[in-house]
Every structure is written in C-alpha cells, then in structure tokens.
Amino acid sequence: MHYNVALLIFTVISLVILAWPFLFSRHIRISSYDVSDEVVTVLGQKDLTYAQLADLEYDRHMGKVNEQSYLVVRDELLSTLNQVEKAEQTVREHIAQQVEQELQRLHADEATR
Amino acid sequence: MFVGDIGRAALFLSMFVVPYVFLASTFGVVTKNKRLQASAKMAVVLQFVLVAIASGALIELLVSLNFRYTYVAEYTSRGLEVLYRIAAFWGGDAGSLLFWLLIMSVYLLVVRFTTHEGSEQMHPVVTAIMAFVMTFFAIVINTVANPFDTLPYTPQNGNGLNALLQNPGMTVHPVNLYLGYIGFLIPFAYAMAALILKRTDATWLRVTRRWTLISWLFLSCGIIYGAHWSYEELGWGGYWSWDPIENAALMPWLAATAFLHSAMIQERKGMLKAWNVILISLTFLLTLFGTALTRGGMLWSIHSFANGPMGTLFMSFVGIMLVFSAAIIFWRFSYLKADAKFEAIVSKETGFLLNNVLFIGALFAVFWGTVFPLVTEAVTGTQMMVSAPFYNIVVLPIGVALILLMAIGPVVAWRKSSLENLGKFLLAPAIVALIIMLIIFFLGYRNPLSLASYFASSFVVWTILSEFWRGVNARMRMTGEAAVISLVRMIGKNRRRYGGYIVHLAVIVMVIGFASTGGYSQQVTINLKPGASVSIGDYVLLYHGLRTSQKPGQVVLSADLVVYTAQGNSIGVLQPAVTFYENGQSPSSDMALYSTPWTDLYVVLDGTDNQTGQALFEVHLNPLVSFIWAGGYLYIVGTFVSLWPEKKRQDKAKRQVIKNAL
Incomplete structure (x- = not known):
C-alpha cells in the first residue's frame, strides 16, 4: 500500500519536472551556424603555443636546452603564435558577422509576426 | 515498512x-x-x-x-x-x-x-x-x-x-575504490564525446584533467588503504598478495597512470591522440572488468562478494562497452592524426612514451596473471592460480625501470635534449646513488632486487632535489627573492610540474618500504609454553599465557607477550588474539603490532592448546613498513598540489613573450 502511494507520488512529481521545459519554457531555436568549434580550436592552439613557449623558457633557465636550440625553437613558436593570432582575428570577425546576420534575421522574424 | x-x-x-x-x-x-x-x-x-x-x-x-x-x-x-x-x-x-x-x-x-x-x-x-x-x-x-x-x-x-569487514578501513578503502573506479567514467565519456563531435584536440583532456587526477587519487588511496587494511586485519604479515581482486584495482591504476603521462604529450604537442583515447577507454573498461571479477566470484579471492549471475552480467556489459568504444575510435580514427612528430630520441616526449610502454607492459603481465586461472579452467577444466613469484619476476624489474625513468624524465627538455646535457645533470645523482647502494651492501643487506631499488630510489631523490635546487636558484637569480620564498612561489606557479615531482618522491618513499619489507623481513613460527620466549631481530618476546574475555556475541582468546629489547628493557605487552563468533562465522585472527618508524613487530596467534596453555605464534619483523604509509600521505599532498588551480596568466605570459621577442 505504502509502496504504491510512494510510487504514484514520485511518478507524478517526476512527470511534472520532466515536462516542465516543454510546457513553460520559451522555445529556443538553435542557430544553424555554430561558431564555438572554431573559437575553441583557435584558442586551444593559442594556449598550446603559449604553454610550449613557457616550457621552452623553463628549460632554458634550468639549463636543459642550449642557446642555439632555444633560439631556433623560440623563432618557430613565435611564428606559430603570429599565425594563430591572425586566425583568431579572422574568427572574431567571422563571429561578429554571424551575430549581425542572426540579429537581422530575428528582427525580420519579429516584423513578420 | x-x-x-x-x-x-x-x-x-x-x-x-x-x-x-x-x-x-x-x-x-x-x-x-x-x-x-x-x-x-x-x-x-x-x-x-x-x-x-x-x-x-x-x-x-x-x-x-x-x-x-x-x-x-x-x-x-x-x-x-x-x-x-x-x-x-x-x-x-x-x-x-x-x-x-x-x-x-x-x-x-x-x-x-x-x-x-x-x-x-x-x-x-x-x-x-x-x-x-x-x-x-x-x-x-x-x-x-x-x-x-x-x-x-x-x-x-x-x-x-x-x-574481516568490521575494521575502520571498511569506511575508507571501498569508498575510495568506488570513487576512483567510477570517476574514470567521466574522462571516458568526454573522450567518446570528443570523438563523436569530431573535437579531437586537447579540450577534452583539459576539461577532464582534474577529474582524472581526482579519480586516480581516490583509486590510489583505495589501493594503499586496502594494503594497510590487509596488513592489519588479515594477519598474514604482508600487505600485498597479488590476489586477483587486488590486481583488479591495480590494472586500471596502471592504465590511468600511463594515461596521465601520455595526456601531457597531447596537451603540449598534439601527439598520441589515438593512444590517449585508447588508454582512457582501457582504464574505464578495466574498472568494469574489476567489478565483474569482484561480483562474479569467477576467481577465488577474499574480496569476492558472490557467485550469482552478476559476473556474467558485468562481463557482458564490459563486452558491450568494449565494442562501443572500439567502434567509436575506429569510426573517428581519421580525426586522431598527430599534429606533430617526434623530433629527437632524447626528449621528454620519448621519455613519456617509454614510460607508457613500461606501464602497459606491467599491465599486460598483471592482466595475464589475473586471467590465467580462467584460461586454464576453459582449457583444462581446472583453475591454475598464478602466485606471487610470477609477478615478482615480471613486474618488479619493470618497476625498477620505471623508477630509473623517473630520475631521467625531469632533466630532459621537450622536443630535443642532448646526451651531453643529460650526463651533466645525471652524473652526480648517479654517483651519490651508487655510493648509497654500496654502503647498504657493505652493511650486509644484499638482496639484489632491493639493492637495485635502493640505487634507483636514491638516483630519483637526488635528481628531483637537484631539479628543485636549480629551479630555486634560477628564480633567485631572476627575482632576488630569498630561497624559501623562491621555493614556495616556484611551486605555486608551476603546481602541476612540482606536484608531479612530489608524487614521484612519495612513490620513492613507498618503494623504499616495499624494497625493505620484500628483501629483509624476518619471520619465526614457534610453539611456546607459558614462560618461554622467542627472539627476533633486536626483540625478545616472553609468553605469559592465554586469557579469555567476552563481548556481545563474541568470545576473545588472547595471549600475553611481554616485549623486551636486546638490552633487556621492557617495551610493553602485545596481545594477539582470536575472536570466535556465536553466529557461526569463521573465527578471525587479531594480530598485535608494535610499530616504530624503522620496524614493525607483528605477532599473530595461530593456534592454542587450552589444556597446556601452549600457543602457536607467527612473529614477523618487517623493516620500514611505515615508509609505505607515510609515502601514501605524501602522495596525497603531491596530487593536491598538482590539482590546485593555477592562476590565469596568459596575458602576462603573452606580454613577456613579445617583450623577449623584441
């Protein structure tokens, strides 16, 4: 008896909780263009290059790498950093463009309603 | 109800x-x-x-x-x-x-x-x-x-x-193991998600690094507390018996430790992407496999819970998850190409790779030893157990090689190092380690594996301490700070690196304990009449007789042994006991322990004759066991240092890099 009552109460509460987003949340349409992948990739490359530079500086201070190797690797990493920063700029512009287009689309949707 | x-x-x-x-x-x-x-x-x-x-x-x-x-x-x-x-x-x-x-x-x-x-x-x-x-x-x-x-x-x-479960360890050991086992589900799930979403860069590794470390810490604590529990509760004088269920916890630990090291290569160089996904999948599958072993009663072990259908169910689920993860990895394999190549043989990357080969070698040996009884049962119909000598012959030399690698790893640079540099950093620690090993040898401690472990351990300690010393010196030169402040700030700014070094030092402290107990433990089994004594090491134990006491539902039979030093000074009384249960459970042995930082005097009451008062004792003298438990605590400290979040200092680093470049 107790079991059936407890099960009934839990089931009702669970159904209300699970249905809540369908009943009371505003519908959110996901943009067809998702920029987060590009951002994450570029930021990941940037973090990676900084981490490699930090490791290189550490190895140099600890005497684990000779001056010649240090200079070669540092130039290589700075060049990579430069490319990554250019890519980051491109992605930023791309995102701004997408946001602008999305806003225009939303305004247009509002106007047609 | x-x-x-x-x-x-x-x-x-x-x-x-x-x-x-x-x-x-x-x-x-x-x-x-x-x-x-x-x-x-x-x-x-x-x-x-x-x-x-x-x-x-x-x-x-x-x-x-x-x-x-x-x-x-x-x-x-x-x-x-x-x-x-x-x-x-x-x-x-x-x-x-x-x-x-x-x-x-x-x-x-x-x-x-x-x-x-x-x-x-x-x-x-x-x-x-x-x-x-x-x-x-x-x-x-x-x-x-x-x-x-x-x-x-x-x-x-x-x-x-x-x-056996009525021990405070029951509140710590299983909980830690469960937290560790289950925790590896998180990095596994992220790895699979990264593959499904084609996001095979190091993001999933960065997100799950702390989860992996926390799970690894719990699993490590579970294993160490389990060893401690076994030592104090099971009354056989040891802490690790290569029992299948102990192995079941060790296997995911080996895979996870390999993963923690190889993940650094992907984070730093974008390499070993496929290997990392395979390793974390293997770790997770091994946690399920361990659960199947524990639940299924497929192998004899003191840890087995049952012989019901659970083992079959869990093994089936291991199969499902194995197929799932293998299919996902195969499906997305083309996204797992490395961003860079190995540039030199002498480099940190190679060191990590060798570390992984050794860990996986040890894992394979433990796995084979664990499943061998199942294989023999399938083939011959009889389970043939693999005993400790197999593991000691195969796994311990791999362990020594891993310790040596711990000494070399910190002094090798990323990308490329020179042998000349290696020689410069390793020669002095190697000489110091050799001298220490020779001193131990001439003191009469000549077990080859223990001596090799002492050499390797000393080598690691000196290399890591030199690394701290060079780091502090470099920082003092750059900032003009005092040595202590420089040390604290150096660790604070490189928590991951120095936390890792502290964990390595902790492992070495434990290895010294393992090598000492493995090589130089003494054991005496003796039947004593009241008034008789037995000597072991620098101790003399005088047997006084038996006594019986009652607790609710239990009868406890204990022996009084007065412990004296070789000089005849009384230290105290040890009371090993056997507890009998009224509910029909098998009697349990309660060992007695006199522990110092250097030795453990460990006595088990194996049998009694109530008519004559004679008792059969098993007396162990175990050197440096306390190092194993102390190392465990240092291990926790090191992992916490490594886990503690570092401040975001990208902008500062960026300014510094640009300043240097100019």
Whole structure:
C-alpha cells in the first residue's frame, strides 16, 4: 500500500519536472551556424603555443636546452603564435558577422509576426 | 515498512528516469532541440534525488536493524556498531551497487552543472554516455540485486557483517575504490564525446584533467588503504598478495597512470591522440572488468562478494562497452592524426612514451596473471592460480625501470635534449646513488632486487632535489627573492610540474618500504609454553599465557607477550588474539603490532592448546613498513598540489613573450 502511494507520488512529481521545459519554457531555436568549434580550436592552439613557449623558457633557465636550440625553437613558436593570432582575428570577425546576420534575421522574424 | 517502500519506489522509478536522461540527451543533440536537452538536464537532478532517497532509505533500514529486509538481515546484526551498520551499505552486493549508482548520480550532477571553456557542446553527449552506463546499473539493481527485497518473516537477528569487514578501513578503502573506479567514467565519456563531435584536440583532456587526477587519487588511496587494511586485519604479515581482486584495482591504476603521462604529450604537442583515447577507454573498461571479477566470484579471492549471475552480467556489459568504444575510435580514427612528430630520441616526449610502454607492459603481465586461472579452467577444466613469484619476476624489474625513468624524465627538455646535457645533470645523482647502494651492501643487506631499488630510489631523490635546487636558484637569480620564498612561489606557479615531482618522491618513499619489507623481513613460527620466549631481530618476546574475555556475541582468546629489547628493557605487552563468533562465522585472527618508524613487530596467534596453555605464534619483523604509509600521505599532498588551480596568466605570459621577442 505504502509502496504504491510512494510510487504514484514520485511518478507524478517526476512527470511534472520532466515536462516542465516543454510546457513553460520559451522555445529556443538553435542557430544553424555554430561558431564555438572554431573559437575553441583557435584558442586551444593559442594556449598550446603559449604553454610550449613557457616550457621552452623553463628549460632554458634550468639549463636543459642550449642557446642555439632555444633560439631556433623560440623563432618557430613565435611564428606559430603570429599565425594563430591572425586566425583568431579572422574568427572574431567571422563571429561578429554571424551575430549581425542572426540579429537581422530575428528582427525580420519579429516584423513578420 | 514505510521507509523501505519509499526507497523501493524511488529506486524503481530511477530505472526509468536514467534511460530517459540517455534518450533525451541523445535526441536533444541529434535534433538540436534545446527543450529536450533542458528536460534531460532536469532529469539528471531528478535521478540524483531519487537515488539519494533510495540510499537514505537503505541506510535508515540498516541503522534501525529492520531485519524484514533481506539485505539488512544478511549484513547486520544486533550489537553491530552504528558505523559498521552504515558501512554495510556497501558491504554486500545489492547495497554496493546502489552505492555505485549514487556516486555516479553525484558525478553526473556535477558534470552536467559545471561549465568549462569549450566543453558546453560536449555536455549533452557526455551526459548521454554516462546515463547509458548508469542505466545498466539501475536495471541490474532493480531486477537482480534489489536491496529492498523482503523476507516472508522477520528474523530475530541478522547474520552480521563479515568479521574481516568490521575494521575502520571498511569506511575508507571501498569508498575510495568506488570513487576512483567510477570517476574514470567521466574522462571516458568526454573522450567518446570528443570523438563523436569530431573535437579531437586537447579540450577534452583539459576539461577532464582534474577529474582524472581526482579519480586516480581516490583509486590510489583505495589501493594503499586496502594494503594497510590487509596488513592489519588479515594477519598474514604482508600487505600485498597479488590476489586477483587486488590486481583488479591495480590494472586500471596502471592504465590511468600511463594515461596521465601520455595526456601531457597531447596537451603540449598534439601527439598520441589515438593512444590517449585508447588508454582512457582501457582504464574505464578495466574498472568494469574489476567489478565483474569482484561480483562474479569467477576467481577465488577474499574480496569476492558472490557467485550469482552478476559476473556474467558485468562481463557482458564490459563486452558491450568494449565494442562501443572500439567502434567509436575506429569510426573517428581519421580525426586522431598527430599534429606533430617526434623530433629527437632524447626528449621528454620519448621519455613519456617509454614510460607508457613500461606501464602497459606491467599491465599486460598483471592482466595475464589475473586471467590465467580462467584460461586454464576453459582449457583444462581446472583453475591454475598464478602466485606471487610470477609477478615478482615480471613486474618488479619493470618497476625498477620505471623508477630509473623517473630520475631521467625531469632533466630532459621537450622536443630535443642532448646526451651531453643529460650526463651533466645525471652524473652526480648517479654517483651519490651508487655510493648509497654500496654502503647498504657493505652493511650486509644484499638482496639484489632491493639493492637495485635502493640505487634507483636514491638516483630519483637526488635528481628531483637537484631539479628543485636549480629551479630555486634560477628564480633567485631572476627575482632576488630569498630561497624559501623562491621555493614556495616556484611551486605555486608551476603546481602541476612540482606536484608531479612530489608524487614521484612519495612513490620513492613507498618503494623504499616495499624494497625493505620484500628483501629483509624476518619471520619465526614457534610453539611456546607459558614462560618461554622467542627472539627476533633486536626483540625478545616472553609468553605469559592465554586469557579469555567476552563481548556481545563474541568470545576473545588472547595471549600475553611481554616485549623486551636486546638490552633487556621492557617495551610493553602485545596481545594477539582470536575472536570466535556465536553466529557461526569463521573465527578471525587479531594480530598485535608494535610499530616504530624503522620496524614493525607483528605477532599473530595461530593456534592454542587450552589444556597446556601452549600457543602457536607467527612473529614477523618487517623493516620500514611505515615508509609505505607515510609515502601514501605524501602522495596525497603531491596530487593536491598538482590539482590546485593555477592562476590565469596568459596575458602576462603573452606580454613577456613579445617583450623577449623584441
């Protein structure tokens, strides 16, 4: 008896909780263009290059790498950093463009309603 | 019955809510339906609440000794301390599975409501994978091992918790193991999500680094506490017996340790992507395999819980997850190409790779030794157990090689190092280590493996201490800080690196303990009459006689042994005992221990003759056991240093790099 009552109460509460987003949340349409992948990739490359530079500086201070190797690797990493920063700029512009287009689309949707 | 009914109802409903989390998350991702994803997110909370209610109800039944419930009657009894009544929650099959489900629910809740840069897209997929695994547990608990099953009558008393489990270790060892085992589900789920979403960069590694470290720490603590428990409770004088279930915990630890090292190569160089995914999958599968071994009773072990259908179910699930992960890896293999190549043989990357080869070699040896009885049973019909010598011959030399690698690793640079540099950094520590080994040799300690371990350990200690010294010196030169401040700030700014070094030092402290007990323990088995004595090392033990005492439900037979030093000074009385239980459980042996930082005097009462008062004793003198436990605590400190978040200093680093470049 107790079991059936407890099960009934839990089931009702669970159904209300699970249905809540369908009943009371505003519908959110996901943009067809998702920029987060590009951002994450570029930021990941940037973090990676900084981490490699930090490791290189550490190895140099600890005497684990000779001056010649240090200079070669540092130039290589700075060049990579430069490319990554250019890519980051491109992605930023791309995102701004997408946001602008999305806003225009939303305004247009509002106007047609 | 009221509390039990609530618990049973909550547990029953969870069997439907968890699959809902899986389905809603999956279809939410596929259809990009935010409402479905939001509903799945709410279901995660609901799932946690339901499992928490069920767990709370079971604990209440255990504490109140409601013997109407089969589980309570099987694992508790009148007179059992409240602490062990609570511990009985994970003391039996059904309860421990519910405990697993509870931990998974907590982990899923935290994962779902924690945000990390770049991981938002992965959340629904990670949730779906975790929910899929949880679904298996929820179904098994509800259909095969329900802790809320009732008896047709209410017995007067329960069977009680196994005497071996009535130890404070019961509150620490299994909980740590479970937290560790289950924790590896999180990096595994992220790895699979990264593959499914084609996000095979190092994001998933960065997001899960702390989860992996925390799980690894729990698993490590579980293994160390397990060894301590075995040492203090089982009364055989040792702490590790290569028991199949001990191996079941060691195998995922070996795979996870290899993963922690190889993950650094992907994070730093974008290499070993496929290998890392394989390693974390292997770690997770080995945790399930370990559970199958523990639950299934397929192999003889003191840890086995049961012989029911659980083992078959878990092995089937291991098979399903193996096929799932292999299929995903194969499907996305083209996205797992390395961003860079190995540039030189002498480099940190090569060191990590060699480290992985050794760890996997050790893992393979332990795996083969563990499953060998199953293989022989399938072929010959009889289980042939693999004993300690096999593991000692195969695994211990690999261990020594790994220790040597610990010495070399810190002094090697990323990308490329020169042999000349290596020689410069390693020569002095090697000479110091050699001198230490020779001193130990001439002191008369000549066990070859122990000597090799002492050499390797000294080598690592000196290399790591030199690394700290060089780091502090470099910082002092640059900043003009005092040495202590420089040391603290250096560790603070490179927590991951120096935390790792502290963990390595902790391992070395433990290795010294292992090498000493393995090479130089002494043991005497002797039958003594009252008034007779036995000598071991610098101790003399004088036997006075037996005494009997009674506790509720127990009769304790103990022996009095007065301990003297070689100089004749009395240190105290040791009382090894045997406890007999009125409920028919097998008697348990309670060893007596006199412990100093340098030696453990460990006495077990093996048999008695009540007519003559004679007693059979097993006396062990174990050197440096305390180093193993002390190393365990240092290990925890090192992992915490490594875990502690570092401040974001990218902008500062960027300015510094540009300044240097100019």
